[in-house]
Amino acid sequence: MEVLKKGFAAAVQVIFIYALYVLLDAAVNALHVPVPASIIGLALLFVLLKLGILKLRWIEKGANWLIAEMLLFFIPAAAGIIQFKDLMLENGIGIVLVLMLSTLAVMVTGGMLAQRMDNRKERIER
Template structure:
């Protein structure tokens, strides 16, 4: 029963995201609105973490299974994608490197800010 209640909360937030998507004419997917609403609800404590924690952990555990249909769809389109394989590989490698470097730099920046803040507190 606990899982059903938690899934219901997650689905309700997703529904609100879909409704917002209908009224706001921006090219933002409805799921992003739902994620932002969930984040705001959790940060403001309107939605306690324990109200969705178990169901969300379950969804994270089964997430790899959700990619199987997309993978099968790609295999089904192999004739079209095969000609573009080299550009896809190059773009994927380059974008992965750029994302890793950017993530590392941003993380280092915030670690330095955190260290400065702790050093200022000790003085």
């Protein structure tokens, strides 16, 4: 029964996050804002969490599930590459190189940032 409760809570939270995205997407399209609704939603969630208007526990399980299953959301994009066979044959090496370098840059930057935050936390705790 407990597993069912947790699963239901996560489902409701995912629906809330998706509903927020749908509302923001409609607003972005209506107002012709040049920023994607997903970026605005991310910023809005951050602000609402920081101000305490939105409690982390209200979205945590759903967000964790979405992050855990993120790979599934990229499979259609990877399958879509098949449609651009000629482009991949012409520029495939360059595209792969850019993807690898950008991934490396994100990993290095994320690692350095995490290390700095950890060091700062240790200094504060002393």
